[in-house]
Amino acid sequence: MKNRIWYPLLLLLPAAVILGTFKFYPILSAFRLSFYDWGISGEKGFVGLENFRALFQDPFFWQSLLNTLWYTVFTVPLSIAFSLFVAALLNRGIRALGLYRTIYFLPVVTSIVAVSVVWKWLYDPQRGLFNYLLMLLHLHPLQWLEEPRGVFEMLLGHPLPTLLKGPSLALFSISLMSVWKSMGYNIVIFLAGLKNIPDVYYEAARIDGAGPWQTFRNVTLPLLSPTTFYVTIMTTIVSLQVFAPIWTMTGPPPGGPLGTTSVVIYYLYQKGFEEYQVGYGSAIAFVFFLIILAITVFQKTVLEKRVYYEV
Amino acid sequence: MKRWDKPLIYLILSVGAILMLLPFLWMLSTSFKTIAESLQFPPTWIPQHFTWENYKIVWTKVNFPRYIWVSTVVTFFTLIGVLITATITAYALSWFHFKGREVVFVAILSLMMVPIPVYVVPLFILVQSLGWVDTYYALIVPWTVNIFGIFLLRQHFRSIPRDLYDAAVIDGCGRLRFLWQILIPLTKPALVTIAVFEIIGSWNAFMWPLMVTNSDHMRPIQVGLAYFAQGESTNYPALMAASTIVILPLIILFFLAQKQIVESYSRSGLKE
Numbered sequence: 350m351k352n353r354i355w356y357p358l359l360l361l362l363p364a365a366v367i368l369g370t371f372k373f374y375p376i377l378s379a380f381r382l383s384f385y386d387w388g389i390s391g392e393k394g395f396v397g398l399e400n401f402r403a404l405f406q407d408p409f410f411w412q413s414l415l416n417t418l419w420y421t422v423f424t425v426p427l428s429i430a431f432s433l434f435v436a437a438l439l440n441r442g443i444r445a446l447g448l449y450r451t452i453y454f455l456p457v458v459t460s461i462v463a464v465s466v467v468w469k470w471l472y473d474p475q476r477g478l479f480n481y482l483l484m485l486l487h488l489h490p491l492q493w494l495e496e497p498r499g500v501f502e503m504l505l506g507h508p509l510p511t512l513l514k515g516p517s518l519a520l521f522s523i524s525l526m527s528v529w530k531s532m533g534y535n536i537v538i539f540l541a542g543l544k545n546i547p548d549v550y551y552e553a554a555r556i557d558g559a560g561p562w563q564t565f566r567n568v569t570l571p572l573l574s575p576t577t578f579y580v581t582i583m584t585t586i587v588s589l590q591v592f593a594p595i596w597t598m599t600g601p602p603p604g605g606p607l608g609t610t611s612v613v614i615y616y617l618y619q620k621g622f623e624e625y626q627v628g629y630g631s632a633i634a635f636v637f638f639l640i641i642l643a644i645t646v647f648q649k650t651v652l653e654k655r656v657y658y659e660v
Numbered sequence: 661m662k663r664w665d666k667p668l669i670y671l672i673l674s675v676g677a678i679l680m681l682l683p684f685l686w687m688l689s690t691s692f693k694t695i696a697e698s699l700q701f702p703p704t705w706i707p708q709h710f711t712w713e714n715y716k717i718v719w720t721k722v723n724f725p726r727y728i729w730v731s732t733v734v735t736f737f738t739l740i741g742v743l744i745t746a747t748i749t750a751y752a753l754s755w756f757h758f759k760g761r762e763v764v765f766v767a768i769l770s771l772m773m774v775p776i777p778v779y780v781v782p783l784f785i786l787v788q789s790l791g792w793v794d795t796y797y798a799l800i801v802p803w804t805v806n807i808f809g810i811f812l813l814r815q816h817f818r819s820i821p822r823d824l825y826d827a828a829v830i831d832g833c834g835r836l837r838f839l840w841q842i843l844i845p846l847t848k849p850a851l852v853t854i855a856v857f858e859i860i861g862s863w864n865a866f867m868w869p870l871m872v873t874n875s876d877h878m879r880p881i882q883v884g885l886a887y888f889a890q891g892e893s894t895n896y897p898a899l900m901a902a903s904t905i906v907i908l909p910l911i912i913l914f915f916l917a918q919k920q921i922v923e924s925y926s927r928s929g930l931k932e
Contacts, residue, residue: 356756356835357752357753357756357761358758360749360752360756361749361752361753361764363744363745363748363749363805364745364749367745367801367804367805368805370786371786371801371802372771372774372779372802373771374782374786375779375783375786376778376779378779378782378785378786379778379781379782435676438669438672438673439673441666443666443673450922452677452680452681453676453680454914454922454925455680455684455911456680458860458910458911458914460863460866460881460882460885460906460910461864461866462864462866462882462886462906463882463885463902463903463906464683466885466900467684468683470686470690470899471683471686476698476699476701476703478703481703529683537926541926541927590777592867593867593882593886596870596886597886597889617777618777618867618871622780622781630781631782634778634779635778638774638775638778
């Protein structure tokens with residue numbers, strides 16, 4: 350096109366103004382404010398690394414970070430394993446593929462708040478459906494969202510040190526719901542990935558006498574690894590930012606029982622917004638961002654080595 | 661072995677499908693029960709005393725029609741904003757040559773890497789200082805640019821052959837008319853994808869609306885539902901009726917545009 354510079358710049362202007370004002374500027378502010386003492390009584394000036402020092406000594410921050418990591422460590426592999434399993438079955442040339450896909454996808458489009466309200470009812474210790482089903486199976490009812498004990502503790506039947514307890518059953522319950530909600534999305538992505546694997550590979554495997562499991566292990570998995578890699582990174586980033594189910598399903602106040610479901614974003618919301626400790630909240634935000642970056646880079650370097658890109 | 665493996669696949673998939681649907685079925689079932697029946701143990705699957713009362717409560721005593729209105733307005737204007745900014749930005753970044761174009765593009769993309777919670781508190785302070793708390797401006801304006809949308813549309817614009825433009829220019833077609841009459845019709849699937857994500861995302865937004873709305877009057881539907889759930893934590897039939905009302909519009913949309921929605925999501929996963 351003719352080199353009239355003002356024309357494309359004019360087209361760029363609206364997005365630049367909005368992104369600059371409502372994204373770039375707040376990001377810079379978050380970074381700057383993390384070095385300031387800004388509490389409920391207003392801005393009190395530059396304090397250097399004081400917020401970060403306080404943060405590293407704050408047991409509630411460490412607990413929320415541990416909770417977030419447990420939540421992610423359970424949600425991501427479970428979601429990926431289940432959705433890969435379902436996608437592999439759906440890819441076996443079955444009839445009614447559309448119907449099954451629709452059903453599995455349904456939770457993805459529904460709102461997380463509504464779904465949280467519904468699952469809270471399912472998990473109700475007295476009248477909930479899940480405890481009724483456990484009763485039908487002659488199993489002990491569980492306290493679900495009101496259970497602060499760690500899942501490993503409960504499995505072993507005796508107390509464990511903090512780091513080994515695992516997520517509380519309350520947090521694990523939320524994780525299960527997230528698996529249910531996110532599966533459909535991952536299934537659709539996996540199905541697209543599976544469709545890209547040429548039939549010749551399967552035929553070759555069949556001629557070599559490979560069984561279904563061997564075929565899956567040696568043909569499907571390696572050729573699907575770019576998709577699996579993408580799904581892992583995306584699900585991890587989303588899981589690390591969990592917020593709405595915590596606010597809706599736990600408490601009051603949210604984060605209970607005994608703080609075992611308080612996650613980093615909830616803690617950030619509590620400090621930076623509810624208690625209006627802007628400086629401290631910004632320090633949490635900044636550290637959180639570094640953690641997300643570090644985990645993503647870690648996954649990229651460790652997992653991508655195992656990704657098989659077709660040449 | 662071949663004889664049983666197909667039935668087994670259907671069996672597993674069907675059991676899974678029932679488990680996926682179970683929460684929704686239980687939600688519907690409870691929403692038509694009286695409080696007394698909802699507390700009955702063992703529970704009933706089909707309501708014995710079928711009642712619409714819970715829907716009436718949610719619709720008349722709680723402000724749900726208002727919440728739906730606010731969410732509809734917010735979703736509509738956010739969508740319009742996103743489609744306009746994505747189109748013109750992608751157009752500038754793909755069909756025009758100017759110095760620093762790639763730098764601008766990379767700068768915009770790198771902003772996508774920063775998740776909302778990281779800057780949400782300073783954003784709130786900014787919006788507060790503009791006097792926007794409890795207004796539509798706060799709910800709409802900051803979200804009228806979707807970087808993923810710009811990225812997706814730019815990919816599509818670039819795949820269109822340049823000859824088309826030369827031919828159009830010979831026919832006396834201006835730049836905006838070229839965008840409007842040629843590029844946009846050719847990239848409809850990408851625009852539908854952006855619209856799908858925007859409608860679902862906007863309707864389901866929670867954290868930001870929770871922060872910038874104080875009065876019941878300005879609450880979008882998710883925030884309205886969350887506060888209702890907090891206040892009525894034991895009236896499960898009413899809560900399930902409310903949840904059904906919140907979920908229903910998206911389920912209807914999903915069934916109307918199922919193919920486009922599933923394709924949009926599956927396309928979002930393809931790395932270009």
